[in-house]
Amino acid sequence: MTTVVKAVNIHKYYRTGPEPLHVLKGINLEIYPGEFISIMGPSGSGKSTLMHIIGLLDKFDKGKLFIKGQDTRKLKDKQLAEFRGKKIGFVFQNFYLLNKYDVLNNVLLPTEYIYIPNAKAKALAILKKLGLEHRIHHKPNQLSGGQRQRVAIARALIADPALILADEPTGNLDSKTGKQIMEIFSDLHKQGKTIIIITHDPEITKWTQRTIYIRDGQIINYDK
Ligand code: ADP
Ligand code: MG
Numbered sequence: 001m002t003t004v005v006k007a008v009n010i011h012k013y014y015r016t017g018p019e020p021l022h023v024l025k026g027i028n029l030e031i032y033p034g035e036f037i038s039i040m041g042p043s044g045s046g047k048s049t050l051m052h053i054i055g056l057l058d059k060f061d062k063g064k065l066f067i068k069g070q071d072t073r074k075l076k077d078k079q080l081a082e083f084r085g086k087k088i089g090f091v092f093q094n095f096y097l098l099n100k101y102d103v104l105n106n107v108l109l110p111t112e113y114i115y116i117p118n119a120k121a122k123a124l125a126i127l128k129k130l131g132l133e134h135r136i137h138h139k140p141n142q143l144s145g146g147q148r149q150r151v152a153i154a155r156a157l158i159a160d161p162a163l164i165l166a167d168e169p170t171g172n173l174d175s176k177t178g179k180q181i182m183e184i185f186s187d188l189h190k191q192g193k194t195i196i197i198i199t200h201d202p203e204i205t206k207w208t209q210r211t212i213y214i215r216d217g218q219i220i221n222y223d224k
Contacts, residue, residue, distance in 0.1 A: 002069045004163050004194045005031040005054055010063035012049055012217075023049050024060065025217040031196065033162075036189035038197045038205040041214035047198045050214065051167050054196070056084040068162050085114035089156030091166035095148040097140035097155075103127065104136040107154045116159055126154045130184065146177035153184055164188065167198045182207045 012024035023046045031037055041047050052058035053065065056072060065072045067087055075083055090096075097106045107123040110116065127133055130150045140148050149169060156164055166185065170178030185195055186207055197208060205211040213220045 001032055003030045003066065004033055004035070004068055005029065005196075006064075006066040007054065008064040008066075010050075010053060010060050010065060012046075012053060012058075012060045023217050024053070027063070027214075027217075027219060029212060029219065031163075031194065033194055034189075034192050036185070036195050036197075036207075036209045038199055038208040038211045039214060040199055040202065040205050040211050043200055045214050046217040047200070047214060048167055051165050051196070051198050054163075055088050055090060055165050056080055082114055085110055086159055087162045089159065089161040089164045091149070091152050091156050091164065091169045093168040093171040095140070095145075095152045095172075097148055097151055099139055099141050102137045102139055103132060103143070103151050106140065106151055107158055109155060110159050114159060119158065123154065123158055126157050127151075130154055144177075145173050146180055149173065149177075149181050150184065153181075153188075157188075162194060164193055164195045165198075166195065168200070169197065170199075170201075170204065178204075 007027050007029045010024055010027040013020040013022055027050060039047055039050065049058070053060050056067070070083065072080065098109070104123055104127070107127060108119055111119045116122065127136055130153065132147065132150055132154065135143060135147060140151065143151065170181050173181060182204065185197065189195055197204060199205065
């Protein structure tokens with residue numbers, strides 16, 4: 001079976017300080033279609049760095065990364081941006097919605113970069129599923145945290161991506177709202193989506209099928 005993500009011996013250094021910082025030290029992982037995975041580790045262990053690399057938002061120094069079988073190093077910048085837009089949906093702890101746009105136009109943002117057939121009808125259908133049909137003309141700052149994160153999830157779904165990457169998606173929410181957000185990811189998993197949740201919270205890993213533990217830039221074991 002083709003992997004959705006295959007990382008082979010990935011190394012990453014940050015070179016912003018006086019000494020290069022070796023943040024990822026040979027990451028190997030394989031994620032298959034339909035998997036619901038958590039990547040768990042303490043703060044500073046390299047989780048967000050790994051998510052940015054898997055999400056093609058950042059480059060790595062050594063190793064190989066295949067997304068749906070595509071060797072991502074073979075893509076030039078413009079192809080890479082289009083590939084990312086079509087294949088990967090992102091959800092972040094801080095939502096990253098634009099306050100100058102209403103909910104509907106936030107969900108439609110990816111259409112500025114990639115072609116999505118019937119985007120508006122799709123956006124409305126997804127927003128309805130997520131219980132936001134009465135909020136489509138609100139601005140993000142008029143919404144609760146849980147509603148904002150649902151808008152971000154709708155935006156992540158609009159291109160029907162092969163992979164959803166969520167970095168601490170409940171990190172800014174109270175536990176009840178966080179549970180509602182995890183229920184949405186769980187439903188998406190049941191619908192066949194491939195989802196990776198990044199977390200430092202052991203409670204969150206209980207929702208997922210499989211947990212990859214990372215510590216100090218290395219995967220320390222591969223299962224619960
Ligand atoms: P986590 O998400 O697990 O908390 P990160 O991937 O954000 O970990 O960070 C891993 C390490 O890399 C930390 O030591 C952090 O300070 C460092 N780091 C993260 N981003 C940068 C950056 N842009 N420049 C330099 N160092 C960074
Ligand atoms: Mg992080």
